[in-house]
Amino acid sequence: MERYTDLFVSELSEYVKQLNNHLLRLEKESKDKKSIIELFRIFHTIKGMSQTMGYATLAEMSHTAENLLEHAKKRGMIEEHVLDALFTVTEIFDRSATALKSGRALPSAKNIITMLENLQRGKAPSYVSIPETKKGISDIRIKLEKLDTLFNLTNELMIIRARINKISQMVGDPQLQNLSDTAARLISELQDEVTKLRMLPLSTVFDLFPRWFRDEAKRLKKDAELTISGAEIEVDRSIIETLREPLIHLIRNALDHGIDTKSGTAGHKGEVKLTAVREKDRIHISVRDNGRGLDPELIRRTAVRRKIITVEESRRMTDENLFRLTVHPDFSTRKQVTTLSGRGIGLNIVQLAIAKLGGRLQISSKKDNFSCFTLEVPVSLATVRAMIIRLNGQRFALPLSYIQETLYVSEASLRAVFHRELFPLRKELIPVVRLSARLGCQQSEGRKTLIVVQYGGKKRGFLADAIIDEDEIVVKSMGRLFTNPAYSGCSIYADGLPILILDPRGLE
């Protein structure tokens, strides 16, 4: 029987998802006959599987659930307390799957079974609560570790590929160059395929939210709805895993702090919108609520009181910077600390995740209107095609996706207007950014190269000495200690030495 456990667990997990979907549908429309029939069929199937494996408790719960649904089928509708009971049963199935997977004992379900039996006999149940446990999407198939190994190996291969190419160019042997080119192409393809294997749609994380949101809203006694869009966008596996916790905390915060309790609102339904949008090689995921909004005054006072900033500093800060203070671990405007999200620990998880991924957090809000937290992360942690530029002997990488065009310029062609320098490009005047000044390099003499970049609707001209190469480089994160906004990551270049990857937005 043991060799069937894996299959049983993966089938059960899949069914749990389907059960939750149907249950949520029935919650909105209690007469949805199709869902009732499907639920019946799924519980029936789980019963068969559980009996075969010898899991008597699971079989018993399924059997009782089946009976409740048989009854609902006849009546053509399902009652709210029966629905609640079925949600609970589904939760137990989910935990059982997790327990089985890690070789632990099945969770106890005696009181659930008693409740179900009472329901069958027509007695109204008291709400059976289950203690909170930590869920994860670590329930992915075992191949993942092998996939990670594969991914790391191909990354190393990419770096070596570049170096071999450089050296073969120096040696100048045509046969060697040929082989090197072929190898480069094959390795690139390999990298593409492995990267694709690692891509998952955001729905992998998002799918778990509706059910969790419903439970949380109930627990916090808030009347609110969660809408999700952009779940089909695909992102690297490791990024998805890192996003899960921060998103949960942001959504919980929106529910807890943003949305008012039923008594507080005036016929205005709480809405939390989770939206994902792709812009070039970045994804913007925002959590927006239509609740009370962040109050700059309140934040100012609290931050000063908690000695996070001084009174003078607080007067000089812009609203957005004040909002960012809510991320500080010592910050919490809640007088009564609610579990987890009130302790300020929640949002710090967000900052850490962002730093790990080389992403950004943007916050906007209007008092009594809305709050919006946007996480911006890269699509893939793998490779980026970049131009290698030289600045006074040092070289940097600038991702190709930002670059519109490049041209040679002389100092004379730049125009100074007040404190800005501009360059006339056809009909436009483009603000110039002297990279050497920004990055702390010495200015060099002679002809320069202007790289016209575009990002977030802005156009800028980056001034560099020269462009020395264009290459596909493997991106490595720099860890959370190094958070200079000018750089989005680093890599090893073809010469075997480290190279920093520029982030245009951090160079303003």
Next chain:
Amino acid sequence: MRVLIVDDAMFMRRMLSDILEKGGHTVCGEAASGKEAVERYQELKPDLVTMDIIMPDMSGIEAVKEIKKADPEAKILMVSAMGQQALVLEAVQAGALDYVVKPFQPSRVLESIDRVFKR
């Protein structure tokens, strides 16, 4: 014997498949719904079909009727979970030759198959 296994749960299909192969039979195909069962039966013309009762897209009983319509000689063995007696009887009336109840023991499954062929 060449057998077509029909059940909406992959788990059950796998179990049954193992039992049958160990018993010396060949699993020539699988189906996960009544509709698929009818289609695959036409394609494969197996010696025997094991049929689950409750499935999406056409129940096992409907599938038995359809298959028997096209091939009156079809040999079908119902596989059902406990508590579905009424449906099992219906299936037998529709033309199934025998039934096995889940959770099943390998010996009982193989016995049933032998019985079906002895008739």
